Amino acid sequence: MLLVAPAALYVAIFQIVPVVYGLILSFTEYTPLQRGAPTFVGLKNYLALLGDSDFLGALWVTARYTLQVLPPTVAIALVLAMLANRPFRGVGIFRSALYVPHIVSLTAVSMVWLWMYSQNGLFNEILGVLDMSPQRWLNEPSSALNGVSAMRIWKALGSNMVLLLAGLQTIPKTLYEAASIDGAGAWHRFRHVTLPGLRPMLVYVIATDIIYLSQSFAEIFVLTSGGPLKSTTTVNYLIYTEAFEHSNMGSASAMAFVLFAFIAGLTLIALRGGRER
Amino acid sequence: MTTTARRRRPARSHLRRSRGLNMALLLVATLLVLFPFLWMVSIAFTPADQAFRDVSLFPSDPTLENFTTALTVGNLDRAFLNSTVVALVAVATNCVVTVSAGYAFAHLPFRGSTVLFYCLLATAAIPVAVTLIPLFLMVSSVPFAGGNDALGRGGSGLIDTLGGLSIPYLVGTMSIFLARQFFLSMSRDLAEAARIDGASELRIFRSVYLPLSTPIIAVVAVFAFTGVWDDLLWPLVISSSPRSQTVQLALTGFSQSGNIQYGPLMAAALLVTLPVLVVFLFNQRHFISGLSEGAVKG
Numbered sequence: 001m002l003l004v005a006p007a008a009l010y011v012a013i014f015q016i017v018p019v020v021y022g023l024i025l026s027f028t029e030y031t032p033l034q035r036g037a038p039t040f041v042g043l044k045n046y047l048a049l050l051g052d053s054d055f056l057g058a059l060w061v062t063a064r065y066t067l068q069v070l071p072p073t074v075a076i077a078l079v080l081a082m083l084a085n086r087p088f089r090g091v092g093i094f095r096s097a098l099y100v101p102h103i104v105s106l107t108a109v110s111m112v113w114l115w116m117y118s119q120n121g122l123f124n125e126i127l128g129v130l131d132m133s134p135q136r137w138l139n140e141p142s143s144a145l146n147g148v149s150a151m152r153i154w155k156a157l158g159s160n161m162v163l164l165l166a167g168l169q170t171i172p173k174t175l176y177e178a179a180s181i182d183g184a185g186a187w188h189r190f191r192h193v194t195l196p197g198l199r200p201m202l203v204y205v206i207a208t209d210i211i212y213l214s215q216s217f218a219e220i221f222v223l224t225s226g227g228p229l230k231s232t233t234t235v236n237y238l239i240y241t242e243a244f245e246h247s248n249m250g251s252a253s254a255m256a257f258v259l260f261a262f263i264a265g266l267t268l269i270a271l272r273g274g275r276e277r
Numbered sequence: 278m279t280t281t282a283r284r285r286r287p288a289r290s291h292l293r294r295s296r297g298l299n300m301a302l303l304l305v306a307t308l309l310v311l312f313p314f315l316w317m318v319s320i321a322f323t324p325a326d327q328a329f330r331d332v333s334l335f336p337s338d339p340t341l342e343n344f345t346t347a348l349t350v351g352n353l354d355r356a357f358l359n360s361t362v363v364a365l366v367a368v369a370t371n372c373v374v375t376v377s378a379g380y381a382f383a384h385l386p387f388r389g390s391t392v393l394f395y396c397l398l399a400t401a402a403i404p405v406a407v408t409l410i411p412l413f414l415m416v417s418s419v420p421f422a423g424g425n426d427a428l429g430r431g432g433s434g435l436i437d438t439l440g441g442l443s444i445p446y447l448v449g450t451m452s453i454f455l456a457r458q459f460f461l462s463m464s465r466d467l468a469e470a471a472r473i474d475g476a477s478e479l480r481i482f483r484s485v486y487l488p489l490s491t492p493i494i495a496v497v498a499v500f501a502f503t504g505v506w507d508d509l510l511w512p513l514v515i516s517s518s519p520r521s522q523t524v525q526l527a528l529t530g531f532s533q534s535g536n537i538q539y540g541p542l543m544a545a546a547l548l549v550t551l552p553v554l555v556v557f558l559f560n561q562r563h564f565i566s567g568l569s570e571g572a573v574k575g
Contacts, residue, residue, distance in 0.1 A: 018411035
């Protein structure tokens with residue numbers, strides 16, 4: 001019990017107290033710069049969010065970003081995992097190399113993509129070679145979020161692949177052999193052996209991806225600062241500006257709890273959809 | 278899709294051909310995935326006056342000037358020191374606190390320990406945004422720090438200090454979970470034998486189990502290190518001057534100016550990435566097992 005005490009104490013003080021404190025703050029108006037105390041305003045912050053076009057916009061951006069990054073990254077990672085699941089000499093090198101984008105910080109990889117999207121960057125060079133006019137990738141409201149999404153799809157491949165590979169390796173080889181004997185083709189083996197065997201891991205991957213993606217901040221901060229015209233302002237980014245640029249701790253806290261509910265909702269949908277039928 | 282499974286009695290040439298195709302696809306995919314990093318390295322070594330024209334994957338006259346610029350212009354050297362100090366503190370506290378807690382949860386159950394464990398684990402699901410603001414306010418009102426009075430008012434508390442910076446990283450809830458899973462998979466017979474010999478519980482943990490737990494200590498250390506090293510949001514909130522800047526924060530300094538100098542920026546990004554890359558190369562197994570253990574057993 002003595003061994004648990006430091007951990008329990010830490011979590012109580014720096015995790016549980018902040019959640020309660022944050023919940024209280026979300027019912028108050030509080031601007032620390034004015035040196036006053038928080039004033040209780042009831043549900044006002046939450047009600048205001050319902051009609052706040054910036055917040056609703058950010059919620060929409062967050063949902064779109066999460067849902068347009070998730071399917072491609074999981075699908076590509078699955079293909080890569082299946083390619084890397086075959087034992088041959090040197091496969092370990094590929095597995096490690098594919099994992100590299102995951103271990104490099106979001107900030108650093110965003111810097112690389114910032115250059116790739118820049119006026120004289122890689123993408124415009126390629127367009128130039130193809131005789132097409134350069135694009136202002138991250139500076140157009142219509143393309144900025146897609147640009148950030150492409151980066152994040154690439155960034156999330158590594159961890160997803162490693163997890164799906166671990167999942168693939170738990171599927172007994174005998175199942176594939178039995179399916180082959182029964183005359184199942186490649187597609188049927190994938191559909192009736194691989195996918196069911198992978199289901200628990202697939203659900204885990206999708207749930208954790210949802211949790212990470214819907215809290216996007218660093219890549220937005222580096223690549224677009226939420227612009228242009230707020231087209232890439234995620235809820236997390238909005239909370240940051242609301243709390244630490246406009247110093248509205250109360251309404252920012254309310255946003256945080258709505259985001260919490262949003263993430264929990266999406267995750268539950270994913271978990272429920274993935275349950276064995 | 279023949280790649281996922283071998284046919285029962287495959288023709289040898291067919292097998293070889295499909296294996297070749299498999300490797301070729303994997304090679305192309307890997308190169309595509311690594312492509313941005315190749316450019317990062319290339320631009321870091323390209324002289325500044327060439328950075329906006331004739332950039333090529335292999336710079337014609339590579340230079341180190343971007344690295345010297347990165348280290349002198351930005352606040353990178355101080356940031357390296359700050360990040361290293363905080364990361365080492367976090368590694369130490371995580372290894373001690375989470376490994377011992379994980380051991381106790383696995384082998385020394387007490388009344389309510391299961392409930393407590395799940396309570397701790399549940400906090401891992403709380404989004405960062407929820408605790409960000411309260412933690413910031415708490416750190417800013419630590420009594421007697423940064424000009425604060427006994428009630429934590431009047432000054433800035435631990436804002437802009439390494440102490441305030443390190444607070445969210447000290448104990449990782451996921452690490453407690455991983456440590457518990459690790460010790461659950463270890464036999465209790467060892468402890469029983471030592472207990473019969475009259476060893477104290479602390480002694481059993483220290484002399485019997487701890488020497489066997491290098492793998493989990495490595496996983497916890499890797500998690501703690503990268504957690505500190507790669508974070509941006511908390512340093513951004515808590516640091517207001519170069520004296521508490523971290524590497525990622527210093528890195529954003531290079532991209533926030535109107536006229537971005539990509540040479541020094543990539544050099545800085547490369548320098549900041551290098552330590553994590555080295556830790557990864559020497560600890561690959563632990564990176565990956567930490568990731569998948571949580572999934573398989575969770």
